Amino acid sequence: MTGRLSIVGTGxxxxxxxxxxxxxxxxxxxxxxxxGPYLDRLTLRDDQRRVASDNREELSRAxxxxxxxxxxxxxxxxxxxDPGVFAMAAAVLEAMEAGPPAWRxxxxxxxxxxxxxxxxxxxxxxxxxxDFCAISLSDNLKPWTxxxxxxxxxxxxxxxxxxxxxxxxxxPHQLGTAFAILREVLPWTTPVIFxxxxxxxxxxxxxxxxxxxxxGKADMxxxxxxxxPETRLIERPGRSPLVYSPRSTGGPQ
Amino acid sequence: MTGRLSIVGTGxxxxxxxxxxxxxxxxxxxxxxxxGPYLDRLTLRDDQRRVASDNREELSRAxxxxxxxxxxxxxxxxxxxDPGVFAMAAAVLEAMEAGPPAWRxxxxxxxxxxxxxxxxxxxxxxxxxxDFCAISLSDNLKPWTxxxxxxxxxxxxxxxxxxxxxxxxxxPHQLGTAFAILREVLPWTTPVIFxxxxxxxxxxxxxxxxxxxxxGKADMxxxxxxxxPETRLIERPGRSPLVYSPRSTGGPQ
Numbered sequence: 001m002t003g004r005l006s007i008v009g010t011g012x013x014x015x016x017x018x019x020x021x022x023x024x025x026x027x028x029x030x031x032x033x034x035x036g037p038y039l040d041r042l043t044l045r046d047d048q049r050r051v052a053s054d055n056r057e058e059l060s061r062a063x064x065x066x067x068x069x070x071x072x073x074x075x076x077x078x079x080x081x082d083p084g085v086f087a088m089a090a091a092v093l094e095a096m097e098a099g100p101p102a103w104r105x106x107x108x109x110x111x112x113x114x115x116x117x118x119x120x121x122x123x124x125x126x127x128x129x130x131d132f133c134a135i136s137l138s139d140n141l142k143p144w145t146x147x148x149x150x151x152x153x154x155x156x157x158x159x160x161x162x163x164x165x166x167x168x169x170x171x172p173h174q175l176g177t178a179f180a181i182l183r184e185v186l187p188w189t190t191p192v193i194f195x196x197x198x199x200x201x202x203x204x205x206x207x208x209x210x211x212x213x214x215x216g217k218a219d220m221x222x223x224x225x226x227x228x229p230e231t232r233l234i235e236r237p238g239r240s241p242l243v244y245s246p247r248s249t250g251g252p253q
Numbered sequence: 254m255t256g257r258l259s260i261v262g263t264g265x266x267x268x269x270x271x272x273x274x275x276x277x278x279x280x281x282x283x284x285x286x287x288x289g290p291y292l293d294r295l296t297l298r299d300d301q302r303r304v305a306s307d308n309r310e311e312l313s314r315a316x317x318x319x320x321x322x323x324x325x326x327x328x329x330x331x332x333x334x335d336p337g338v339f340a341m342a343a344a345v346l347e348a349m350e351a352g353p354p355a356w357r358x359x360x361x362x363x364x365x366x367x368x369x370x371x372x373x374x375x376x377x378x379x380x381x382x383x384d385f386c387a388i389s390l391s392d393n394l395k396p397w398t399x400x401x402x403x404x405x406x407x408x409x410x411x412x413x414x415x416x417x418x419x420x421x422x423x424x425p426h427q428l429g430t431a432f433a434i435l436r437e438v439l440p441w442t443t444p445v446i447f448x449x450x451x452x453x454x455x456x457x458x459x460x461x462x463x464x465x466x467x468x469g470k471a472d473m474x475x476x477x478x479x480x481x482p483e484t485r486l487i488e489r490p491g492r493s494p495l496v497y498s499p500r501s502t503g504g505p506q
Contacts, residue, residue: 016274019367024269058500082367084374086500090382093497097487104489110375114272114335114365121337122363129343131403133386133412141501142383150384150410157406158399159386234350236357244346247311247339248394 003069005106007089009082009113010041014199017114025111029076033065038080062095066103082115086136086164116223117162120195123205125242127193127225132160137174151178155185160245163224175215182226186210191233191243193225194218207243256322258359260342262335262366263294267452270367278364282329286318291333315348319356335368339389339417369476370415373448376458378495380446380478385413390427404431408438413498416477428468435479439463444486444496446478447471
C-alpha cells in the first residue's frame with residue numbers, strides 16, 4: 001500500500017472557517033500528527049488514531065509523520081490556520097530534505113487554510129487592505145537582532161505588520177520591546193489590534209493606539225496587527241470601531 | 254427591514270476552498286455586488302440578483318452596495334480570495350468613512366477566505382514558511398517609486414515576497430522592473446514561483462530562478478512569490494520540485 005501525507009490547515013478554530021478540502025483530507029487519513037489542542041478540534045472515527053505532541057517539537061513530529069507515511073500509512077499533519085504560515089509545512093519539508101530519499105517519493109498534499117491574521121483582520125475591519133507583512137516574534141529559531149531589524153525595516157517602508165507568536169511564558173518581554181521599536185518609527189496614534197481566538201467562542205478583539213499598546217493584552221493565541229501610518233479608525237455609534245488601511249498611498253488618488 | 258452588508262471572500266476559485274461561513278453569508282443575501290468573473294462563480298437562487306461591475310470600479314461598487322444595504326436590503330459584496338487582501342473590504346470602509354452617517358450604522362460582517370498566496374504556496378511547498386510580505390504591484394493607487402522602495406526594503410530585510418496584481422494590459426513592464434530591482438539585492442538563484450489559478454482546472458505553477466524569471470509567465474490571475482536568500486528547492490524524481498523557506502534563519506538552530 002502506498003503511503004500518503006497531507007498537511008492540513010483547519011483555519012482559525014471556528015469549524016465554519018474550515019474548508020471542504022481540509023475536511024476531505026482529514027476524512028481520508030488514518031494517522032494524525034499535531035499539537036494536542038489542534039488535534040482536539042477534530043472529530044475522528046474509530047479507525048483513525050492521533051499522535052499528539054507539544055508545540056516545541058515540530059521537527060521530530062515532522063519526521064515521525066514522514067516515517068509513518070513511508071511505511072504505507074495514510075497520514076495527516078494538522079495545523080491550525082494555514083499550514084504554510086509559521087506552521088507544519090516548512091517543518092515537514094525541512095525533515096524531508098534531510099531525510100532518506102524515499103521520503104521525497106511520497107504522495108504529498110498541502111491543504112491551505114484561513115490563517116489567523118485574515119480572521120483577525122476581518123473582525124476588525126480591513127487593516128491588511130494595503131501592503132502588509134507577517135513576522136513571527138519568536139526567537140527560538142532566529143536571533144532577536146534579526147527580528148528587531150525586520151520590524152524597523154517594514155515599519156519604515158510603510159507596511160502593515162501582523163505579528164505571529166507575539167508572546168509566550170518563555171518570552172514575556174519581546175512584544176513590549178517590539179512596541180518600543182515601532183514607537184521610534186511610527187506615529188503613536190497608529191492603531192494596534194490584539195486579535196485573540198478570532199471566530200471562536202472566546203474571541204476577544206481589542207483596538208488600542210500604539211502609544212497605549214499593552215503587551216499584557218496578548219497571549220499565545222493572539223495575533224497582533226499594527227497599522228501603517230495611513231491606517232485609519234472609523235468610529236461607529238453603539239458599535240466597536242472599524243480599522244482599515246486605505247488602498248491608496250503616498251499622494252492624491 | 255434592517256439592511257445588512259456582508260463582504261465575503263470565496264477563496265482562490267476552487268469550490269472546495271470556500272468556507273461554510275462564506276456559503277452561509279451568500280445564502281443569506283439577496284443582492285450581490287462584485288467583479289463579474291467572481292460573481293460568475295456563485296450559484297444563485299431566483300430571489301437573488303447580481304450587479305456586476307468592472308475591476309477598476311471598486312469605490313463606486315462599494316458605494317452602491319452601502320446605499321443598497323442602507324435601503325434595507327440584504328447585500329453581499331463578493332471578492333475572490335480574502336476580501337481584506339487587496340480586495341473589497343478596504344474599498345467598502347473607505348466609502349463608509351466618506352459617506353452618510355447611516356452607513357456606519359449598518360450591520361456589517363466581513364468573512365475571511367483563503368487568499369491567493371496561501372493557495373499558491375501550498376501547491377509549491379512552503380515558500381511562506383518564514384517571515385513574508387504581500388505587496389501589490391499596481392500603481393493605480395500608489396506611486397511606482399513607493400513600490401520600488403518597498404521591494405528593496407523587504408528583500409534586504411530577508412522577507413519572502415508575494416506579489417499581487419503583478420501585471421495587466423495597462424501595466425506590462427512593472428513585473429520585469431521589479432525582478433531587475435530584486436536581482437540587485439537577492440541571489441540570482443533565489444526561487445521564484447508563478448502561481449496561476451491555484452486549485453482551479455487551469456492551474457499552472459511554474460518555478461524558476463530569479464535569474465531566469467520571465468514576466469511573460471504572469472497574467473492578471475497570477476500570484477508571484479519570490480523567495481528570501483534562505484528559500485530552498487527540494488528536487489524529487491518524477492515529481493515537480495518543492496520550494497520551502499526554513500523556519501530558522503541567521504545562525505545555527
